Amino acid sequence: MxxxxxxxxxxxxxxxxxxxxxxxxxxxxxxxxxxxxxxASGWPRAIILLIAIAAIGQLIHHYxxxxxxxSQIISAAVDDGSEEAAHEAHHxxxxxYLSTFALLAIPFIYMRVPEWIAGTAEPGDAGLHTARxxxxxxxxxxxxxxxxxxxxxxxxxxxxxxxxxxxxxGFYTLAPFFIVGVMYLFGERRTKPMxxxxxxxxxxxxxxxxxxxxxxxxxxxxxPFYSIGSWVVTVLQ
Amino acid sequence: MDAxxxxxxxxxxxxxxxINILIFLGGVIGGMLFGAIPGxxxxxxxxxxxxxxxxxxxxxxxxxxxxxxxxGVYGGAITAILFNIPGAPENAPTxxxxxxxxxxxxxxxxxxxxxxxxxxxGVVSTIIMMAAxxxxxxxxxxxxxxxxxxxxxxxxxxxxxxxxxxxxxxxWLSILIGLMIAVVGLDPVGGIERYDFDMPYLxxxxxxxxxxxxxxxxxxxxxxxxxxxxxxxxxxKLSVDFPSLSELLAHKFAVIRSIVIGFFCGILPGIGATxxxxxxxxxxxxxxxxxxxxxxxxxxxxxxxETANNAATGAAMxxxxxxxxxxxxxxxxxxxxxxxxxxxxxxxxFLTSADLVWVVFAAMFYANCSILLxxxxxxxxxxxxxxxxxQFLAPLILLLATVGAYAVRGLxxxxxxxxxxxVVGFFLRRSGYSIAGIVLGLILGKIGEQTFAQAMQMxxxxxxxxxxRPIAFGLLIAGFLTLCGSIYGAFFKKTSAPSSTGSDSPPAxxxxxxx
Numbered sequence: 001m002x003x004x005x006x007x008x009x010x011x012x013x014x015x016x017x018x019x020x021x022x023x024x025x026x027x028x029x030x031x032x033x034x035x036x037x038x039x040a041s042g043w044p045r046a047i048i049l050l051i052a053i054a055a056i057g058q059l060i061h062h063y064x065x066x067x068x069x070x071s072q073i074i075s076a077a078v079d080d081g082s083e084e085a086a087h088e089a090h091h092x093x094x095x096x097y098l099s100t101f102a103l104l105a106i107p108f109i110y111m112r113v114p115e116w117i118a119g120t121a122e123p124g125d126a127g128l129h130t131a132r133x134x135x136x137x138x139x140x141x142x143x144x145x146x147x148x149x150x151x152x153x154x155x156x157x158x159x160x161x162x163x164x165x166x167x168x169x170g171f172y173t174l175a176p177f178f179i180v181g182v183m184y185l186f187g188e189r190r191t192k193p194m195x196x197x198x199x200x201x202x203x204x205x206x207x208x209x210x211x212x213x214x215x216x217x218x219x220x221x222x223x224p225f226y227s228i229g230s231w232v233v234t235v236l237q
Numbered sequence: 238m239d240a241x242x243x244x245x246x247x248x249x250x251x252x253x254x255x256i257n258i259l260i261f262l263g264g265v266i267g268g269m270l271f272g273a274i275p276g277x278x279x280x281x282x283x284x285x286x287x288x289x290x291x292x293x294x295x296x297x298x299x300x301x302x303x304x305x306x307x308x309g310v311y312g313g314a315i316t317a318i319l320f321n322i323p324g325a326p327e328n329a330p331t332x333x334x335x336x337x338x339x340x341x342x343x344x345x346x347x348x349x350x351x352x353x354x355x356x357x358x359g360v361v362s363t364i365i366m367m368a369a370x371x372x373x374x375x376x377x378x379x380x381x382x383x384x385x386x387x388x389x390x391x392x393x394x395x396x397x398x399x400x401x402x403x404x405x406x407x408x409w410l411s412i413l414i415g416l417m418i419a420v421v422g423l424d425p426v427g428g429i430e431r432y433d434f435d436m437p438y439l440x441x442x443x444x445x446x447x448x449x450x451x452x453x454x455x456x457x458x459x460x461x462x463x464x465x466x467x468x469x470x471x472x473x474k475l476s477v478d479f480p481s482l483s484e485l486l487a488h489k490f491a492v493i494r495s496i497v498i499g500f501f502c503g504i505l506p507g508i509g510a511t512x513x514x515x516x517x518x519x520x521x522x523x524x525x526x527x528x529x530x531x532x533x534x535x536x537x538x539x540x541x542x543e544t545a546n547n548a549a550t551g552a553a554m555x556x557x558x559x560x561x562x563x564x565x566x567x568x569x570x571x572x573x574x575x576x577x578x579x580x581x582x583x584x585x586x587f588l589t590s591a592d593l594v595w596v597v598f599a600a601m602f603y604a605n606c607s608i609l610l611x612x613x614x615x616x617x618x619x620x621x622x623x624x625x626x627x628q629f630l631a632p633l634i635l636l637l638a639t640v641g642a643y644a645v646r647g648l649x650x651x652x653x654x655x656x657x658x659x660v661v662g663f664f665l666r667r668s669g670y671s672i673a674g675i676v677l678g679l680i681l682g683k684i685g686e687q688t689f690a691q692a693m694q695m696x697x698x699x700x701x702x703x704x705x706r707p708i709a710f711g712l713l714i715a716g717f718l719t720l721c722g723s724i725y726g727a728f729f730k731k732t733s734a735p736s737s738t739g740s741d742s743p744p745a746x747x748x749x750x751x752x
Contacts, residue, residue: 011668015410022417022432025432026431029424029429029430029431029432031427031429033424033426033427033429035426035694036426036427036690036693036694037698038690038693039427040424040426040427040429040431041431043420043424043686043689043690044417044420044431044432047413047416047417047420048417050409050413051410051413051414051417054406054409054410054413055406055410057405057406057409057724057727058404058406058407058410060728061404061405061406061727061728064728068404104660107653111653151462152459152462152463155458155459155462156459156462156660156663159455159635159639159656159659160653160656160657160660162639162656163639163649163652163653163655163656164653166639166649166652167649171639175636178632178635178636179632179636182628182631182632182635183628183629183631183632185462186461186462186627186628186631187628188626188628188629193629197629197632198632201632201633201636204633205636205637205640209640209644213289213292215640215643215644216647217640217643218643218649
């Protein structure tokens with residue numbers, strides 16, 4: 001095995017798997033262009049080939065030299081402390097990665113599951129709205145359960161979940177909870193400063209973007225969140 | 238003389254419009270603050286501001302970014318010297334001697350040297366930029382066709398891949414991911430849909446603004462979330478104490494050497510201010526008669542690093558404005574500003590928007606001068622602002638990024654893409670890949686494919702056509718040599734130990750961030 005670790009094999013496997021997927025998918029658009037003999041797939045396939053070569057080169061590098069960097073100066077220049085932070089926080093185990101990816105599925109569950117339950121993707125459908133409310137409530141309960149003990153994992157998933165909910169629940173309803181949630185994930189526990197900062201940030205965002213710059217932020221689709229968002233916009237503008 | 242007149246004209250345009258002055262001051266202070274606050278960088282601020290530059294004119298947008306670039310590179314030196322926490326990677330070598338100077342009670346002198354040398358390096362670099370960019374652009378109009386531009390893109394990517402990540406292979410993988418992201422959408426010749434997965438959103442390609450916001454602003458927040466276990470810092474008392482003229486003269490060779498190193502690192506695509514600072518510091522150690530004193534609080538260490546990183550800023554604008562090719566992450570974002578105003582950076586900008594170019598040049602010159610003024614007057618205020626706990630800053634940054642991503646097209650999917658890019662960026666960064674490399678690949682990918690297609694059509698699909706074009710051929714050879722050198726280095730040269738376990742001399746950089 002040389003100086004290979006299981007992580008190195010997973011890394012190489014990921015890149016080569018991605019190459020295979022991208023190459024197979026490239027047949028979907030493998031069409032001739034009269035004035036260009038390489039066609040639409042020539043350039044992407046060349047990149048895929050180079051990715052595969054680089055992935056194999058990386059695997060050989062790991063086999064021969066383990067985690068050593070290519071050059072001392074370059075290593076120092078590109079080191080932003082993120083590898084070290086991961087190492088210190090013991091966030092490099094397979095278990096950590098698996099549980100992180102499991103948590104990261106939450107936003108995508110919200111984006112897909114309500115439509116399956118309601119059997120429709122029509123935006124105005126009442127059944128779809130109810131399904132979205134129920135699924136959102138369940139997922140929020142799961143997030144609240146995990147937030148105390150898996151801060152980094154939840155910190156990765158939390159903004160994505162916020163983004164997934166924005167279309168239905170609107171910026172004006174979700175933003176205050178998002179601000180408090182992020183502060184909590186970064187270790188803040190004092191209620192009064194959290195509420196004060198939340199009010200300051202939310203107030204700044206509304207004044208700056210809604211009142212001054214007239215940026216139309218998402219108001220949501222589901223009642224009563226849609227009405228709340230519309231009311232805030234009406235009052236400010 | 239023409240250049241001087243144009244510079245005066247640019248200065249008048251800059252200071253005759255109150256909005257321009259406001260943007261200039263905002264850029265100077267914003268760049269310095271975001272450069273100084275550990276956990277974020279000027280790139281974070283640039284990524285957040287990028288979508289909103291659509292509300293500004295093209296010259297105001299580019300000016301804002303170039304001013305932030307100058308002051309942001311300096312800003313990180315303050316925390317590097319005072320707390321051993323470089324505000325940005327390009328200030329990491331400053332901490333090697335700056336922090337020991339603080340411990341020796343010489344913080345004021347170290348900050349003063351950083352202020353003076355950053356301003357000096359930046360001003361000299363800007364003057365050379367003003368003198369050199371227009372002639373290079375003039376020459377490029379006649380000498381650079383699609384084959385040359387493609388060859389230059391190849392050379393730039395080869396250099397960027399060789400220096401941007403922990404290993405050569407990871408550097409290439411980073412660039413190639415960027416190139417692959419750029420493939421999504423319609424192909425530039427036949428308009429055929431590629432990798433759209435039957436999603437209408439992907440037909441127009443993955444928008445670079447949410448991607449850049451995710452990779453830079455959001456992934457930085459995630460990295461900081463992981464670093465929170467390390468605790469925080471407290472701000473010491475400080476007075477700025479400029480080095481005397483004799484002290485500065487004693488280091489004149491270090492200053493000149495670092496300006497030369499910084500300038501060449503800046504002008505070569507893909508290297509940038511970070512490597513300039515490390516090379517400047519490294520050369521100072523190598524040339525010194527007392528190398529053993531470095532790392533223990535030697536003024537020359539601070540001078541070399543800070544002169545080199547600021548000298549890279551003016552030089553980095555030359556390939557962008559003269560040839561239309563960005564050399565680093567921030568200049569890649571400037572390409573985004575141009576594109577948002579339906580403009581292409583490159584030699585023609587000098588013909589079509591000479592005002593823009595000279596306002597930007599003037600703004601960069603004054604931004605570097607203002608480092609001296611603000612560094613002297615406002616360093617204490619900046620230190621007080623650094624007391625803002627990161628847990629209060631993080632939600633603000635994430636919400637600004639959210640609004641920025643949404644404001645571009647009014648699509649919530651852009652916000653999802655941004656946060657997804659943030660998660661991907663987080664995992665790639667902790668594995669030693671280069672985020673800047675990905676963004677460079679993304680921006681240069683579209684230019685590269687388009688110019689390659691045009692070049693091949695021009696050359697009737699004969700590869701040998703490149704041999705008849707000396708510039709294109711030379712650049713391709715230079716790219717291949719860089720590539721071969723890197724491959725040789727990757728397999729046959731003795732390398733350093735992994736960074737997490739420390740390394741020998743020169744001293745390993747302290748971890749940036751953590752506050």
